[in-house]
Amino acid sequence: MTTEPLATAGTVIVRPALVGDADAMARVFVDSFRAGHRGQVPENVLQSRTYESSAAAWRRDLTAPSPGEYISVATIGGEVVGLAMVGPPHPWADDDTARGEVPTAECWALYVDPSRQREGIGRLLIGDFSRHLAGQGIRRLLVGVLTANAPARAFYESLGAALIGSRLNLDEGQTFPESVYAWPDLPTKVLD
Template sequence: MGEARERRGFKVRAATLADAPAMARVFVDTFRTAHRGQIPEHLLLERTYESSTQGWERTLREIAAAEDPQEYVCVAEDTAGEIVGIAMGGPPADWPFDDANRAAHPTGECYSLYVHTTRQRSGIGRALLADLATFLVSRGRRRLAIGVLAVNAPARAFYERIGGTLLGQRHFDDSGVLLDEVVYIWNDATCLTRVEPANSAESEDVRHI
């Protein structure tokens, strides 16, 4: 967390403001590929390089300005210096169904996990999630939640393979469209900090950028 972690042909490090345009390309390209046929077409087209760059810049500036940041964004960078994956997390989204558990066990949430379509199945997603989990645990959030579109079978299979337990289903509003998502939980996210890269289908859905 915060320091570049070298792995098989890539490294994971904290994102910087200069990364925003490259992060936007990864996000938009992967979002459109991963979710085609899963959400209305106009939601895919709403995500553009320009709007996503602006969103990441705004987020990274807010994190940099915070005295004690509770959110974290990391990127995976290949040996050529190209950004090939992104992840973001922080305090959990409001969900009354889980309030009692959160009160007893401080919880973090992964908001975003994307690996470019050309670099999936290479361990990048697992490495990004490990770095994010390390940050959340350092902030006292040992319990981790991840929401994923209910129809996103590859992402669901990925989370199940690395130990996620299905907690429940909820809805979220994406530009006026209600979408169904399921939530996976890790009651002790330290297990994710020890996950090593392995071949797996890496694809997640992002809502906030």
């Protein structure tokens, strides 16, 4: 895996994540998850995300990635301020026909440090992994978003994603409604 920057905009550099990024990725993930989902999920779900467990999970994923998985980070001045993870789509019968016709991937995670949101970092991460996926022959992208997360839904809609259905997301033994969005063509030009 190369460590060369794949995308830049101003002082933001997007590159493949490295095992050494795991602690910083955990900070971004936990802080963003808790800030973004407060009031949308019970407190025990928010508190189940810890820096320690998240860092261990990122180290595991970066050491032994699953087939088709791609993890990247956005940095400013060498500090990780955002992360993204994509891979094969989660099983979902409602989408079997479409994914059987068009090579499809799913965005599993997209998190930006709460203090750096609305600066275009999420857009850069999406553009980066979309270009990566296109290079792998993937032409379609899905993302599942908690239905209660209106800001995230608006963000994906602003980038051209279309709502294609809903499913349930199991987290900490509880189920939450999730809205599923798709780009029929990868959003490789989200900065245009």
